[in-house]
Amino acid sequence: MRLLPLLAVMIALASCVGPTAPPRPVPRLVPTPVHTPPPPAPRPTATPVGKDWRDWPMTPGDWVYRQDGRGSIALFGVPGADALLTLRCDRAANALYLSRQGFAAGPVAMTIRTSTLLRTLSAAPTGGTPPYVAVAIQPRDGLLDAIGFSRGRFVVEQAGSSTLVIPAWAEIERVTEDCRR
Numbered sequence: 001m002r003l004l005p006l007l008a009v010m011i012a013l014a015s016c017v018g019p020t021a022p023p024r025p026v027p028r029l030v031p032t033p034v035h036t037p038p039p040p041a042p043r044p045t046a047t048p049v050g051k052d053w054r055d056w057p058m059t060p061g062d063w064v065y066r067q068d069g070r071g072s073i074a075l076f077g078v079p080g081a082d083a084l085l086t087l088r089c090d091r092a093a094n095a096l097y098l099s100r101q102g103f104a105a106g107p108v109a110m111t112i113r114t115s116t117l118l119r120t121l122s123a124a125p126t127g128g129t130p131p132y133v134a135v136a137i138q139p140r141d142g143l144l145d146a147i148g149f150s151r152g153r154f155v156v157e158q159a160g161s162s163t164l165v166i167p168a169w170a171e172i173e174r175v176t177e178d179c180r181r
Contacts (some may be wrong), residue, residue, distance in 0.1 A: 007089065016128035017054050018071035047057065053113055053155050057166045059084065063098040063171040084154060085164055087172055089139075089179035096144065096179050099126060102161035110135055110159040112143060114150035114168075119143055138177040148173035 061077045061084060071089035078084075088097045100110070103125070110123040110133065121132040135144060147154050152166040157163050 051166075054115070054151070054153065056155070056160040056163070058153065058167060059164045063167070063169045064172055065171040067178075072175050074175045076166055084168055086132075087173050087175050093136075094136045094139065094179070096139060096176065097134045098137060098156075099132045100156055100161070100164060101130050102133050102135065102158055102159060103131045104133045104158075104160070108133055109159055110145065111155075113155040113157070114143075115154075116150070117143060117146035139176065144172070144176045148176060 025079040042160040056152045064075045071086040071091040075083035084101050107122045109120050111120045123135045126134050128133045
């Protein structure tokens with residue numbers, strides 16, 4: 001019984017906790033928008049020496065297919081940058097144009113390597129910014145099938161410019177077939 005008053009005092013003291021302050025609000029952080037410029041276009045690498053061309057690293061980029069009033073076009077490059085290589089079907093001219101980014105003062109040799117064919121064509125400057133050089137190819141030319149069905153890749157070489165190692169994707173054959181109709 002003697003412990004009862006002591007227990008009552010302890011309970012009374014335990015209940016004497018003062019009111020707690022309300023929690024402070026957490027400030028809301030609003031992120032500041034950051035403008036991220038598009039990545040710079042990758043510079044095509046020089047032709048590796050001493051390796052089989054089928055082992056050369058691919059040029060960075062993807063193919064994109066579009067249709068327009070002239071026909072259709074497949075563009076290869078890094079998204080957000082100018083195309084490194086294009087294949088255009090111009091129905092009115094009944095021709096396909098293979099263009100690559102690069103400068104030339106006049107006609108220049110453009111060599112195309114595929115798993116079944118090696119051909120050198122005469123490319124002409126087209127002007128524009130950035131500058132391009134282009135070759136005209138007839139829609140039924142077997143070079144187009146060799147490019148489209150090359151084993152995983154084909155190569156575009158031009159004197160004075162870096163070599164392009166391009167994946168052989170369906171967009172190439174799609175543009176080719178658009179011009180053969």
